[in-house]
Amino acid sequence: MTGAAHAAAPASARRRPDALVLVFVVEVLIAWVLAAPWSETLARTVGAHPDGDRVAFWHPGGLLLVDLAERLRGVLSALVAATSIGLAVFALASVFVLGAWTAAIDDPGRPLRAAIARGAEVFWRLLVLGVVSGFAACVVAALLGIIPAWGISVRLADWDPRAALFLISLPLLVSAVFIAAILAAADLARARVVRHDMSLLAALAILRDRRAVWSQLVASAPRWLASIGLLGWGAAISSHSLSVTTIFLSHQAIAFARVALRGSVLARALRLAGARAAASGIE
Amino acid sequence: MADARASRRRESIEALLLAAIGGIGLIMGARALRPAQVVPARPPSVEPPLGGWPRIAEHADGVVRYTLQAKLDPASHEIDGHGTITLKNSSSIALNDLRLHLYLNAFKNDRTVFRRARVGGFRGDRSRGAGYIDIRRLSLAGEDLWPKREWIDHRGDTPQDPHTPNTAPIVEGAPDDQTDVRIPLPKPLPAGESITLEVDFHDRLPEVTERTGYEGSFHFAGQWFPKLARLEKDGRWASFPFHHLAEFYADYGSFDVTLDVPETFTIGASGPVVSSKVEAGRRIERHVIDDVHDFAWTAWDRFVAREQRIEGVLVRFLAPPGYGAAIDREALAVEHALRDKNARFGAYPYPVLTVVHPPDDADEAGGMEYPTLITTGGPWWPNHGLHEIEGVTIHELGHQWFYGLVGTHEVEWPAGDEGFNSYADELALGTLFGRGSGVTLGPLQLSTEMLAVRGVDASFDEPIFQPAHRFASGRSYGGRVYGATAAVLLTLRRTFGAAKLDTAMGVWTRKFRFQHPGPEDFFAVLGEHVGADCEAAARTAFSTPFSYDVYAESLSSEKDRGPVGYFDGKDGRVKKEPEDAARWKSSAWIGRRGALDLPVDVELRFADGSRTRRTIRFGAPAYAVAPAPPMIGADVAAIALGVPVAADTQPSQQSPSNGTWYRLDADGPTQLVAVIVDPDHKLLVDRDRLDNFASLSNGRGGAPIARERSLAWIGVLTRLVGP
Structure with missing residues (x-):
């Protein structure tokens, strides 16, 4: 990879709408495939009701919902298992998508086909990076969050529960900040792998650059918050008596916006990685 | 330089905008799921029958009188008790013996009827530390009758009971279950005459397990004293061992109980406090109550107390520190339920009510009913759409009518209190929360009726009206007695007319206040006030293994x-x-x-x-x-x-x-x-x-x-x- 290609236009998710739409379409298609057994099962159970399946879900009192749960008790575990397996397979495949998408964002002039090829090249490194960062996040969650919180809760069993909750939440908050930092650092490392074709170890050296990690964390935080907050918008829209089509379009618009926010985080990581590399003479 | 500043400014604005979108979204999402504010509903309008409501008895025919003193040692979890028990022979024949329930012995070992019964699917951790009651003296006119006691061995006595097979006692000479004892009288007690026994007893409370016991310094004493069995009109004693699934049936009477606990402890007990003092580091309270058939109390050194007058009743809430929001919810539930039940079932006749919220690790003591004292349970945080606290509080308060004021035989006919009370819950919760009486989460409204519905096909198609110990399992008992009874009564109400069934239930609770009616009395009320076809449907639904x-x-x-x-x-x-x-x-x-x-x-x-x-x-x-x-x-x-x-x-x-x-x-x-x-x-x-x-x-x-x-x-x- 040469630095000249990057100098012309800084990495930007907005400059690659094709990649953005492609990622969104892939996610929707996968979700549609995974949701099909659920919706088909429910359609066969309550689809014949003249009021449609609305009556099963939102009829005040929920008696049909209870009957539905009882009727589906046998197949529910199968549906959950199938969905879980599908999500696991997609999680693996999404590493490739991530690589291609990052490559496309990195260079607005790069053809999509070239970006996909780049995604294939960096697949294994990104996969290991994902596993390592995920493992690190779990360890931090356990060591800094869950175990201390559990220890505090045991010791504070006789306390006023409001004060106990406040104290228990402190280690959880601290661990959340560290996990966020790990996720930010992982994005920076991904950017270095894709942009500078670094080895995994070289890419992870970004951990030594605390300013870069902090800068990425600060840039990502509002996007993450917005992404989570959009789920709240989705819940609020669902709670209104709108038509199914309106709710569907709103939910998909929210899903698209969340993908775009993720692209924005990746673009930020690429720009930061580029700036840091330039400062240290790496091209 | 200017470009860099402009870029940074643009990024800052973008970050602020995104954070605002996220923050507003989180608030909107939370608001979408937030339950609506709930206020107690107005009392329901219940039509009296032609000729008006039956006369409500002002007082019970007092058959028993207990005057007891109890001293708690919180370190050893023991209670020393003594006092007098007076019995009036209200039957038509002379009595040659007495029957006493020593309920606390249900926790004495793992071979008692209570602990050995295979009642899967019902509350009660039976592996916890043991407890018992010892009678040290039971004298009549100076003669100690206790040495002449005869333990009632129920093994093989109740062939319909599948849970107490006829096995030999572990130690020769006494049955493993010592919850039922016969005391021969030195001379017959003629009908209409009374005797007074003096009694000394000693309790060792078990670790709290389904209803009673201790956890740390929290103590709950239910079924803690030697209690006379109910004397039927024909002179038979309604005696039985302490079954896991049912316990209550006794004569009405008066309780005058003086409780003695360490000074730092707060007491909650049946009946109003008539005197209270602190003496030599001990808190001594005297509680007196008439027209009840049981007495329970609690003591803990960490209770936070709140008193509130609700619908003319002095209600005392006792809860762990930090449970203020839970007490708010319990107070709302009590206010609503008192209005509802006073109108439906006749006014609550006692001046006080104590609502105990046990600590989390003693939640086995929660969800129980005693005269003028109930225990509830649930989380400490404010209303979040799950109405567990309100549901438990309303249910236990409802027992003041269904078991308390209408003294049905819980062992032989558990549906008469638990089932009828579950039906009453549905009515009260429905007017408080609407169709989301169980859960209100945004547009999702789940009624507690779903519990009733699930009870219909919980386990087995057993008759609903049958003794507690005859049910195949705790799961079946819970489903049929609580759930299916409510489902049947709600079905009858909706199909034969709400007004008629409300009138019938109003007649039932008023006519039989301070009495001990049975299923036939209930069917008769239905037939008279709703109609013959309703009575026929009720007989099919309650007395046969129906499925529909x-x-x-x-x-x-x-x-x-x-x-x-x-x-x-x-x-x-x-x-x-x-x-x-x-x-x-x-x-x-x-x-x-x-x-x-x-x-x-x-x-x-x-x-x-x-x-x-x-x-x-x-x-x-x-x-x-x-x-x-x-x-x-x-x-x-x-x-x-x-x-x-x-x-x-x-x-x-x-x-x-x-x-x-x-x-x-x-x-x-x-x-x-x-x-x-x-x-x-x-x-x-x-x-x-x-x-x-x-x-x-x-x-x-x-x-x-x-x-x-x-x-x-x-x-x-x-x-x-x-x-």
């Missing part, structure tokens, strides 16, 4: 083209061509499984959007539907739904049923497209509502909401694991 399901089997609707084909007559063969008449021949087939005979609403829907309703009966000819009158009802129902009813789309006739099926014909100018059986969900005893509808489209429309929601939710997951 109504369903829409199918429907058909095709163009009526008149007579078509070749017809031979005296003038030869005539060929009839199809006419283009705008009429449809339509029928819906409705099925029933089970013998329960109830009116069933059926809604028919037509292609032009019109709807109509009919009420059908599958039962014996005596209950056959008259063909014409329901037309008015159908119009009214359809208008209520806001859909015009075409004059010609009324069902033209009903097919007489053979008891298992019914055909509704609905010929008219428009096509019949769908049928819904029991559209208002009146029949809570129906085991499956998913077979209650049929349509010509037969589900070809799919499930759009399910498709949209599943796509949205799984889309959230794919984003989570995605790139």
